[in-house]
Amino acid sequence: MKTQYWIILVVIILLVGIGIGSLFTPKAPTVTVIGAQISSVNLSAIGLAFTVEIDSSYPVSIPIKSLTYTVAYQGREGPIQLASGEKSGMMIKPGKQELVIPVLVSNPSIIKSAFEVIRTGEIKLMINGNITPDILGIGPAVPFSKEVAVPVKLGDIGGDIISSVGSIAGSILQSSTS
Structure with a gap:
């Protein structure tokens, strides 16, 4: 009879321990894309920066093993991949934080x-x-995923492209006069 009480007591202690342990186990962080913006434009590439918000329930900062991403243009015929990459060496802090991920798009598909x-x-x-x-x-x-509509200021793009063309023309003219 005493053996049965010990078995019941051990089972109860294990169940209580598992219940308490599950209360203190932090959830995986949540990641949300909150926006993107064009940072630069020239004749060969477009600079893009997208921002992700990470909400971590971990009580301490932890390293990011890897952050992988793809950026695709939502065209009429379907998505066209523009860029992909991987980052590492960053930290996830407790609570909410924003990470800005710079991307260089030098894909001719963007011209379409x-x-x-x-x-x-x-x-x-x-x-x-x-x-x-x-x-x-x-x-x-x-995982994270979001479709983002990035506003494009045509005046800024035109100015960047004109200044790029001007610097190319200036270097050609300078080399021809030398």
Whole structure:
């Protein structure tokens, strides 16, 4: 009879321990794309920066093993991949934080969207990716995905392209006079 009481007591202690442990186990962080903006434009590439918000329930900062992403233009015929990449060496702080991820798009596919951009004044991008925290060598991949309409100021783009053409023309003229 005493053995049965010990078994019941051990089972109760294990169940209580598992219940309390599950209350203190932090959830995986949530990642949300909150926006994107064009940072520079020239004849060969477009600089883009997208911002992700990370909400971490971990009580301490943890390293990011990898942050992978793809950026695609939402064209009429479907998505056209513009850029992809991977970042590492960043930290996830406790609570909410924003990370700005710079991307250089030097893909000729973006030229296909030029007419649509001029017509609407914006470009629709699909940003997808995963953040993998490094928790003692393991960590769940946390996906993020969002379609973002990035406003395009045609005056700024025209000025950037004109200044690029001007500097190219200036260097050609300078080398021809030497």
